Amino acid sequence: xxxxxxxxAVERPELIWEGLLPVLLLxxxxxxxxxxxxxxxxxxxxxxxxxxxxxGALSVLGMVLAGGFSGTDIPLGSVVDDLGWxxxxxxxxxxxxxxxxxxxRLGLGLDATLTAGLALAAFSAVWRLWNDRxxxxxxxxxxxxxxxxxGFSLVFTGLIALAVVLVALLLDGYLxxxxxxxxxxxxxxxxxxxxxxxxxxxxxxxxxxxxxxxxSIAVYVMAAMHLRRGESQEAGLKYFLLGAFASAFxxxxxxxxxxxxxxxxxxxxxxxxxxxxLVDNGLLMGGFAMLLVGFGFKVGAAPFHxxxxxxxxxxxxxxxxxMASVVxxxxxxxxxxxxxxxxxxxxxxxxxAVAVLALLTLLVGSxxxxxxxxxxxxxxxxxxxxxxxxxVGVQAASDEGVAAVVFYAVAYSMMAIGSFAVLTVVSGVGxxxxxxxxxxxLAQRRPxxxxxxxxxxxxxxxxxxxxxxxxxxxxxxxxxxAGSYWLAIAAMVTAVISAFLYLRIVLSMYLGQADEDADEIxxxxxxxxxxxxxxxxxxxxxxxxxxxxTITREAVPRLVSLGSAVTLGx
Amino acid sequence: MILADLVLTSSYxxxxxxxxxxxxxxxxxxxxxxxxxxMCVELMLNAVNVTFVAFGADLxxxxxQISVFFVLVVAAVEVVVGLALVVAINxxxxxxxxxxxxxxxx
Numbered sequence: 001x002x003x004x005x006x007x008x009a010v011e012r013p014e015l016i017w018e019g020l021l022p023v024l025l026l027x028x029x030x031x032x033x034x035x036x037x038x039x040x041x042x043x044x045x046x047x048x049x050x051x052x053x054x055x056g057a058l059s060v061l062g063m064v065l066a067g068g069f070s071g072t073d074i075p076l077g078s079v080v081d082d083l084g085w086x087x088x089x090x091x092x093x094x095x096x097x098x099x100x101x102x103x104x105r106l107g108l109g110l111d112a113t114l115t116a117g118l119a120l121a122a123f124s125a126v127w128r129l130w131n132d133r134x135x136x137x138x139x140x141x142x143x144x145x146x147x148x149x150x151g152f153s154l155v156f157t158g159l160i161a162l163a164v165v166l167v168a169l170l171l172d173g174y175l176x177x178x179x180x181x182x183x184x185x186x187x188x189x190x191x192x193x194x195x196x197x198x199x200x201x202x203x204x205x206x207x208x209x210x211x212x213x214x215x216s217i218a219v220y221v222m223a224a225m226h227l228r229r230g231e232s233q234e235a236g237l238k239y240f241l242l243g244a245f246a247s248a249f250x251x252x253x254x255x256x257x258x259x260x261x262x263x264x265x266x267x268x269x270x271x272x273x274x275x276x277x278l279v280d281n282g283l284l285m286g287g288f289a290m291l292l293v294g295f296g297f298k299v300g301a302a303p304f305h306x307x308x309x310x311x312x313x314x315x316x317x318x319x320x321x322x323m324a325s326v327v328x329x330x331x332x333x334x335x336x337x338x339x340x341x342x343x344x345x346x347x348x349x350x351x352x353a354v355a356v357l358a359l360l361t362l363l364v365g366s367x368x369x370x371x372x373x374x375x376x377x378x379x380x381x382x383x384x385x386x387x388x389x390x391x392v393g394v395q396a397a398s399d400e401g402v403a404a405v406v407f408y409a410v411a412y413s414m415m416a417i418g419s420f421a422v423l424t425v426v427s428g429v430g431x432x433x434x435x436x437x438x439x440x441x442l443a444q445r446r447p448x449x450x451x452x453x454x455x456x457x458x459x460x461x462x463x464x465x466x467x468x469x470x471x472x473x474x475x476x477x478x479x480x481x482a483g484s485y486w487l488a489i490a491a492m493v494t495a496v497i498s499a500f501l502y503l504r505i506v507l508s509m510y511l512g513q514a515d516e517d518a519d520e521i522x523x524x525x526x527x528x529x530x531x532x533x534x535x536x537x538x539x540x541x542x543x544x545x546x547x548x549x550t551i552t553r554e555a556v557p558r559l560v561s562l563g564s565a566v567t568l569g570x
Numbered sequence: 571m572i573l574a575d576l577v578l579t580s581s582y583x584x585x586x587x588x589x590x591x592x593x594x595x596x597x598x599x600x601x602x603x604x605x606x607x608x609m610c611v612e613l614m615l616n617a618v619n620v621t622f623v624a625f626g627a628d629l630x631x632x633x634x635q636i637s638v639f640f641v642l643v644v645a646a647v648e649v650v651v652g653l654a655l656v657v658a659i660n661x662x663x664x665x666x667x668x669x670x671x672x673x674x675x676x
Binding site: 206209210213217220221224227230233234237238240241244245247248251252254255256258259262263264 | 584591594598604607608611614615617621622623624625628629631633634640641644647648651653654655656657658659662663669
């Protein structure tokens, strides 16, 4: 009573629940999933076969509800008007039946189906928010001034949700093959994705730090999840130690920035930096440096890349796919929001540092990838090269550069998931056969698999007619517009160097001699589906980049100050 | 008395925290026992906490002290996960140091 009178009334932040829908679906879904599984360890024999297809059908319903396809909202609203309710409902039932049949046909487990369903619902929530909120009201704050909603955060949320769907489908077959029981992997993945989504929309450095830790800590455990493989635990420990080290640097950077600007809120920091000329900006520069070190670790930029090859090689292959797509994309989203948008006024101070990081990352990624003997390790170094390309776009610090990085993140995520999906099935039980020699003669053993891997590798090399080419082209274009000619030239040279490496693998797949007594490669239907989706995206956005290009150009990060219509753009 | 003349401004705390942070960072790089390495990470995080509190007092803003609570929670979570990893590895390799865990080389 006394205390309540002494304290001033707490002002509640303004909440827009609809904007939180993707976060609630992913995070809340993870908690419900683990609760359900701890109550029901094994389903009764009689219904075990029907539950997963039923959940698949229900997740279509979830998508419809989350996406607002029921007729009042914009995306498919006119469909109901055109068809009438009866036809619409019949169509919905048909789709649900088809999905249930598909889940049964692929033999998907219940956990994977639920995870994919939740992520798909989050994806359609993103669609609804884009059409109903962003296109009409423009960028906004969804939790006080702590979380923002803009095209940028929505694109990354959609990308993360899609990646979760694909990795869940990969994990299903993988966990069964390796005999890893339990729902933990899916729950951790959903929690980690929640962290990634919050990271992409955080408007406060402390919120960003918490989201980053949610993202990272779940992935540390996922990397170490294969308890019978020593490499997996080693990867987990190394990732954990270096990740915690990097987080400490990031946090110190946050503290120094707080000291220099008086706030951890990005909107307030931006406002302060725009209106004030600092006499002594040593603290701020120290903050920039520490933040760059922290983000450099997370995106895997040289010289902070030491963990990448070991962790990518040691972690279970589907988890590596998750790291290459979700973790990298979320880290770049946060990097752009903090540096390009918030510290935009001090571009001349941090851009040279990012340029040096980009150059080093490009060189290390392309040169060290050539000498690798292990396919996963090689792809880890090649992911460094791609991080270097994205840093080239960040360095441009323009709307064009940001759009190019968003395009690159989408394209690379799909290529990486596709490549690691192929490696998941090629490497066989225990992830033993991941050497580059094990890919020799793959074309004779599994021609379709070899063709898919060839397309993913060519896309990573940046061959025209693939999304990889468009992505590289846009990044280099943004760099040239920003006047960083030498960086653009370096990017092109390293692209040529790494093309050599990808072509060498392609050659060995087609001309090499297959090992006679190698195990037969079994491709589960779900993995084939993942490879198919990744192929369609990679080639589709290479042939017709216009659609994704339009979206990425609208996906410019904005900081909206509370209670006023003023938009602080980049 | 020299000590009586000494006015403790926030810069003393900032220097202290910078030194703590540096000790933690160097410790993590030179020590080989995973447990000691965790402790070094904790030292680094607590150094940041001191920085937050010092700045919070300097700016007369409660935000700095609130941030410390979040950092403490994150540090606790990191310890839980880190110790679980060490236990899992020690079951397979008793008395392991960070150098023994080196299947991955390239």
